[in-house]
Structure formats: C-alpha cells, structure tokens
Amino acid sequence: MNLIVFSVKKYAAKAKTTYKMQPQKSLAIFLCVSGICFFFILAGILAICLSTNIYEAILSNQMVLKPNSNAYNMWVKNPVPISLTLYMFNWTNPEEVYNKTSKPRFEQLGPYVYRETKEKTDVVWNNDNDTVTFKNIKTWWFDPESSKGNLYDPVTSINPVALSAAHAVRNWHMIIKRGFSVSLRAIADTIYSTHSVGELLFDGYEDPLLTMAAKMSFLPKGAAMDKFGWFYGRNGSSEFDGIFNIDTGARGNLGVLERWKFSEHTGFYPDKCGNVQNASAGDFFPRKLTHDSVIKMFTSDLCRYMELEFEEEVLVNNIVGYKYVAGQKFLDNGTKIPENKCFCDGDCMPSGALNVSNCRHGSPAFVSLPHFYKADPYYLDGVDGLSPEENMHSFYMIFEPNTGIPLSVAARLQLNLRLAPVQGISIFEDVPTVFMPVLYFEQKVDIPEHMTFMIKLLINFNVICLSVGIICITLSSIVFLIVFYKMWSKKIFRKQRHVQIPRHPNREEVPLNH
Structure with missing residues (x-):
C-alpha cells in the first residue's frame, strides 16, 4: 500500500498540463456576437468618414431626370x-x-x-x-x-x-x-x-x-x-x-x-x-x-x-x-x-x-x-x-x-x-x-410640409450619419464588452488543469491483495 502512494506522488510531479475544452455552443455564440459587433463598429466608422461621399452620391442619383425617377415624377406634373x-x-x-x-x-x-x-x-x-x-x-x-x-x-x-x-x-x-x-x-x-x-x-x-x-x-x-x-x-x-x-x-x-x-x-x-x-x-x-x-x-x-x-x-x-x-x-x-x-x-x-x-x-x-x-x-x-x-x-x-x-x-x-x-x-x-x-x-x-421633412433629412444628412456612426460604435462596443465579461465569468477562457498519471513503461502493476 505504501508503495502505491509513493508511486502516485512521484509521477504526479511529472503530470502534463492540459486544457479542458469548453462547450462549443457558448464559443459559437461569442464568435457570432463578436462578428456582428465588429460589423456595426466598422459600419459606424464608414458612416462618419464617408458621410459627404454618401450624401453626394444620393443627390447625384436623385437629381438626374430620367423616366420613372423621383425627379421625373415631380417634374412632369407639378405636385x-x-x-x-x-x-x-x-x-x-x-x-x-x-x-x-x-x-x-x-x-x-x-x-x-x-x-x-x-x-x-x-x-x-x-x-x-x-x-x-x-x-x-x-x-x-x-x-x-x-x-x-x-x-x-x-x-x-x-x-x-x-x-x-x-x-x-x-x-x-x-x-x-x-x-x-x-x-x-x-x-x-x-x-x-x-x-x-x-x-x-x-x-x-x-x-x-x-x-x-x-x-x-x-x-x-x-x-x-x-x-x-x-x-x-x-x-x-x-x-x-x-x-x-x-x-x-x-x-x-x-x-x-x-x-x-x-x-x-x-x-x-x-x-x-x-x-x-x-x-x-x-x-x-x-x-x-x-x-x-x-x-x-x-x-x-x-x-x-x-x-x-x-x-x-x-x-x-x-x-x-x-x-x-x-x-x-x-x-x-x-x-x-x-x-x-x-x-x-x-x-x-x-x-x-x-x-x-x-x-x-x-x-x-x-x-x-x-x-x-x-x-x-x-x-x-x-x-x-x-x-x-x-x-x-x-x-x-x-x-x-x-x-x-x-x-x-x-x-x-x-x-x-x-x-x-x-x-x-x-x-x-x-x-x-x-x-x-x-x-x-x-x-x-x-x-408642402411632407417635402419639408425630406429636405430636413437631406440638409442634416452629415449630422445624422455622425450620430448613427457614434451610436453604432458605442452600442456595439458595449455589447461586445458585456458578452466578453459574461463569457469570462463563466470561465470560458480560463485554463483548467487535471492530472493524468502516466503509466511507467518498464513497471509492472502491483496487485492490491497480498
């Protein structure tokens, strides 16, 4: 019996450290949420940086007279x-x-x-x-x-x-x-x-x-x-x-x-x-x-x-x-x-x-x-x-x-x-x-009042893009941090060790009964 206890302590010191794999579902959720958050952060950055270009592109598209366009419908018959x-x-x-x-x-x-x-x-x-x-x-x-x-x-x-x-x-x-x-x-x-x-x-x-x-x-x-x-x-x-x-x-x-x-x-x-x-x-x-x-x-x-x-x-x-x-x-x-x-x-x-x-x-x-x-x-x-x-x-x-x-x-x-x-x-x-x-x-x-609303949207387009960009970046960052914290608190990312006693290649097992 003493011989068995001694063998366990001796080989426990040489135990290999391994990492316990966490449930695949939790990791998948984290990766999905992270992807969505980074997408909206990128969209927010682009909305802020490219607002002027987007504004000009919208106006250039709308301010062209062609059949069945919005400009044409307002032009062909006075609204x-x-x-x-x-x-x-x-x-x-x-x-x-x-x-x-x-x-x-x-x-x-x-x-x-x-x-x-x-x-x-x-x-x-x-x-x-x-x-x-x-x-x-x-x-x-x-x-x-x-x-x-x-x-x-x-x-x-x-x-x-x-x-x-x-x-x-x-x-x-x-x-x-x-x-x-x-x-x-x-x-x-x-x-x-x-x-x-x-x-x-x-x-x-x-x-x-x-x-x-x-x-x-x-x-x-x-x-x-x-x-x-x-x-x-x-x-x-x-x-x-x-x-x-x-x-x-x-x-x-x-x-x-x-x-x-x-x-x-x-x-x-x-x-x-x-x-x-x-x-x-x-x-x-x-x-x-x-x-x-x-x-x-x-x-x-x-x-x-x-x-x-x-x-x-x-x-x-x-x-x-x-x-x-x-x-x-x-x-x-x-x-x-x-x-x-x-x-x-x-x-x-x-x-x-x-x-x-x-x-x-x-x-x-x-x-x-x-x-x-x-x-x-x-x-x-x-x-x-x-x-x-x-x-x-x-x-x-x-x-x-x-x-x-x-x-x-x-x-x-x-x-x-x-x-x-x-x-x-x-x-x-x-x-x-x-x-x-x-x-x-x-x-x-x-x-008319309904056209006034559309004009206000156009002239405030840069401000709207800036606001939307800030909201996207802020909310996405908050959501990402919250999800990361919860995953961390559930020990999704922490290292866990367990002992695995290797078998000695040249030693025969000793039966317990004498």
Missing part, C-alpha cells in the same frame, strides 16, 4: 397646388387724357384667382446629348370663392388694339398715316375701352381693328387673332410657351435650358441678351448657392432670362434659406449695369420697366414689378393711384442653398403699355407720354 392671382387696373378718368394738368388715375381691382395645373407633354429623351425636349401645358380654372369680385366686373383701360396699331405705323409716311388715322377714327373714336375681366383675361373679345389689322402688313406673321385677351388662346395650349430642351442632369447641369424653339438664341434681343443657355428653365435650380450666386431663369412670357440677386438669409419652416430677389440686374436698362443695354432694343427707358415689345408682336409693352416697385420715380410720377409696398409687390425666390430646392416663391410682374404721341394719328397726337398699368399677376407657392 404642389398652384394659383394664378390677377389684379386689374381700372382707369377712372380716361376722358381727361388730353388734359395736360391731369394724370391718369387708376384703382386696383381683384384679386381674381385661378387654380392652375402645369404638366409636360410631347416628352422626347435625347440620349446622345443627355437632354430632354418637351412642351408645357397650363390649364386654369376660375376660383370664385378665393376671388374678390367676378369675371363680369367692368374694367376701363387703354385700348390695346388701337394703341398697338398706332405704334406699328408711327414711322410710316405722313400721308399714309393720315389715311390710316381716318380709318382708325371711324372704328375707334377713343383711345380707351371697357370690357369685362373675363374678356380681358382668357375669354377675349372681338374688335373690328383686329379684322382690319389682319388684312394689313404691319402685323408680324402669326400675330393676327380673331379675338383679343391678355391670355386668350393660352388656356390648355401646348404651343403657346414653345418647345424647351433642357439638360437631364447626367452632366451635372440639371434643368439648364439648352434650346428654346430649337434655337440657342431667342432672336428677340441682340447679342448675349438673346442667349438662352446657362439659364434655368424654371423647374430646377443650381446647388451649393452662396451669397454671391445669381439665379438666372428663363421665362417665355418675356422671351428672355431674368436674374435674381441674393438679399438675405431667412427661415422657412425652420430651414435656413437664401432669399434672391428681382433687383437691378433684372430691372436696369443699362444705366447702372451697362451689359443690360442690349435688352432695350434701342429704346432705353429709366430703370424699372423692361421693353418686351418684340416679344408681344410689336405692341409697346413694358414689364415692371407691381405698382412700379423698385422702379425709377419717373414711372410713378406719371400716374395716380399706385402705391408700391415691399411685402406686396416684390419678386423673390427662397432656396435651400445646399440642394437648390425652392422653399418659397412669390413671382410678381406687372404689364404696362406705353402711351405716347403719334404724329398723324389724330386720337394719339396730343396724348401724354406715360406708362399705363394694365394688370399684374402673382404666383405665391410655399413648399
């Missing part, structure tokens, strides 16, 4: 409800037009509100140069509940047909003008006329001068009409605005106008003033705007582009926006901005009223801001009844600067006709030179 609000100017003392001591006096009527839909038609994709060609269809419905007055309200105004006819023949030979004057006097013995709001806007009215003008050579081709109305023939028409060709954004110039009516030049203004390129077509605008940026936008109503200048930073639904307004770059006729002189077409007036006569079939038409806001005092001094106010009569667009998405728009322009003496035309010989306001329109649109 935001639009209204066209019109105000008419009623001439209250037309019989005093030849009185040198009296000014034309006006009262504003309205608003007359029309609901508007706008959609694209005849869309053609030009894959060879990454452009798309299309036409606009605008449709209007009168909204009596939102209007003040009705379409039967009478409005007295300068007779636009007689004025245009006199303006068209102003440079003819005196003998011919005298003959025309007799015919004009027989048809229209006054320079003013009274018609309903509906007739002056969309319905139109017949005028014997139109019939006569259609048979004479002084009207440009295509200018003849069976009726006259400022928007006559435009409701539901796909031809009125012309054919547009814009960049799809595949080259990074989304919405930039390439051609209008198949040309890079309008033909209505000389030199660079007739260019259409590098201007927005009005649906998409540049990204990464700064205080020095100028918004260049083409409008077919003026047959030219207009430029908006930065004014201030404002908040729209808690989003910081850059406000761009119609200022001197748009309103000046070369006095303060020499390069604008080509817009005058040789007939430069004081700043504030833009000559659009060529765009309006030769009629002496001029566009300004409502009530001659921001215009030279010359215009207001010639009339009574107008009172310009910034909050009512300014033209502005507010953009989210990083994405170029419009947050709020107030588009306002006024149509004026220049009344001036025409020698040889009796009813116009003794009239004063004055700019007669006819009407002004307003389109005010604010971005």
Whole structure:
C-alpha cells in the first residue's frame, strides 16, 4: 500500500498540463456576437468618414431626370397646388387724357384667382446629348370663392388694339398715316375701352381693328387673332410657351435650358441678351448657392432670362434659406449695369420697366414689378393711384442653398403699355407720354410640409450619419464588452488543469491483495 502512494506522488510531479475544452455552443455564440459587433463598429466608422461621399452620391442619383425617377415624377406634373392671382387696373378718368394738368388715375381691382395645373407633354429623351425636349401645358380654372369680385366686373383701360396699331405705323409716311388715322377714327373714336375681366383675361373679345389689322402688313406673321385677351388662346395650349430642351442632369447641369424653339438664341434681343443657355428653365435650380450666386431663369412670357440677386438669409419652416430677389440686374436698362443695354432694343427707358415689345408682336409693352416697385420715380410720377409696398409687390425666390430646392416663391410682374404721341394719328397726337398699368399677376407657392421633412433629412444628412456612426460604435462596443465579461465569468477562457498519471513503461502493476 505504501508503495502505491509513493508511486502516485512521484509521477504526479511529472503530470502534463492540459486544457479542458469548453462547450462549443457558448464559443459559437461569442464568435457570432463578436462578428456582428465588429460589423456595426466598422459600419459606424464608414458612416462618419464617408458621410459627404454618401450624401453626394444620393443627390447625384436623385437629381438626374430620367423616366420613372423621383425627379421625373415631380417634374412632369407639378405636385404642389398652384394659383394664378390677377389684379386689374381700372382707369377712372380716361376722358381727361388730353388734359395736360391731369394724370391718369387708376384703382386696383381683384384679386381674381385661378387654380392652375402645369404638366409636360410631347416628352422626347435625347440620349446622345443627355437632354430632354418637351412642351408645357397650363390649364386654369376660375376660383370664385378665393376671388374678390367676378369675371363680369367692368374694367376701363387703354385700348390695346388701337394703341398697338398706332405704334406699328408711327414711322410710316405722313400721308399714309393720315389715311390710316381716318380709318382708325371711324372704328375707334377713343383711345380707351371697357370690357369685362373675363374678356380681358382668357375669354377675349372681338374688335373690328383686329379684322382690319389682319388684312394689313404691319402685323408680324402669326400675330393676327380673331379675338383679343391678355391670355386668350393660352388656356390648355401646348404651343403657346414653345418647345424647351433642357439638360437631364447626367452632366451635372440639371434643368439648364439648352434650346428654346430649337434655337440657342431667342432672336428677340441682340447679342448675349438673346442667349438662352446657362439659364434655368424654371423647374430646377443650381446647388451649393452662396451669397454671391445669381439665379438666372428663363421665362417665355418675356422671351428672355431674368436674374435674381441674393438679399438675405431667412427661415422657412425652420430651414435656413437664401432669399434672391428681382433687383437691378433684372430691372436696369443699362444705366447702372451697362451689359443690360442690349435688352432695350434701342429704346432705353429709366430703370424699372423692361421693353418686351418684340416679344408681344410689336405692341409697346413694358414689364415692371407691381405698382412700379423698385422702379425709377419717373414711372410713378406719371400716374395716380399706385402705391408700391415691399411685402406686396416684390419678386423673390427662397432656396435651400445646399440642394437648390425652392422653399418659397412669390413671382410678381406687372404689364404696362406705353402711351405716347403719334404724329398723324389724330386720337394719339396730343396724348401724354406715360406708362399705363394694365394688370399684374402673382404666383405665391410655399413648399408642402411632407417635402419639408425630406429636405430636413437631406440638409442634416452629415449630422445624422455622425450620430448613427457614434451610436453604432458605442452600442456595439458595449455589447461586445458585456458578452466578453459574461463569457469570462463563466470561465470560458480560463485554463483548467487535471492530472493524468502516466503509466511507467518498464513497471509492472502491483496487485492490491497480498
């Protein structure tokens, strides 16, 4: 017996240390959790480091116009409800037009509100140069509940047909003008006329001068009409605005106008003033705007582009926006901005009223801001009844600067006709030179709440990525440490020893029984 005890102690000192294998299930769980944690830690690091690249990739993908894309669905049919609000100017003392001591006096009527839909038609994709060609269809419905007055309200105004006819023949030979004057006097013995709001806007009215003008050579081709109305023939028409060709954004110039009516030049203004390129077509605008940026936008109503200048930073639904307004770059006729002189077409007036006569079939038409806001005092001094106010009569667009998405728009322009003496035309010989306001329109649109939420996500994308990255790294690290601690506490990783007594190769076992 003593011999056996001695043998055990002796060979126990030479025992080999071994490690007990732990259950495979616990180790598998630990490895799985560790893999998931390290994956989320890596994802968090990438989200923080590559947030800017991800942001640009998302915008680059979304800000490309292609069939069935999000940008296309919002572009082909306007998703935001639009209204066209019109105000008419009623001439209250037309019989005093030849009185040198009296000014034309006006009262504003309205608003007359029309609901508007706008959609694209005849869309053609030009894959060879990454452009798309299309036409606009605008449709209007009168909204009596939102209007003040009705379409039967009478409005007295300068007779636009007689004025245009006199303006068209102003440079003819005196003998011919005298003959025309007799015919004009027989048809229209006054320079003013009274018609309903509906007739002056969309319905139109017949005028014997139109019939006569259609048979004479002084009207440009295509200018003849069976009726006259400022928007006559435009409701539901796909031809009125012309054919547009814009960049799809595949080259990074989304919405930039390439051609209008198949040309890079309008033909209505000389030199660079007739260019259409590098201007927005009005649906998409540049990204990464700064205080020095100028918004260049083409409008077919003026047959030219207009430029908006930065004014201030404002908040729209808690989003910081850059406000761009119609200022001197748009309103000046070369006095303060020499390069604008080509817009005058040789007939430069004081700043504030833009000559659009060529765009309006030769009629002496001029566009300004409502009530001659921001215009030279010359215009207001010639009339009574107008009172310009910034909050009512300014033209502005507010953009989210990083994405170029419009947050709020107030588009306002006024149509004026220049009344001036025409020698040889009796009813116009003794009239004063004055700019007669006819009407002004307003389109005010604010971005819907659901779109505001998406914009907030976009502009806070880097912050969101940083937050998500920190959360992923922090939570994954905590989970890993907790699992590691629990595994450690269960002695998953600890070394455990047990004794294994080796058998002596040259020794025989001694039986226990003696």
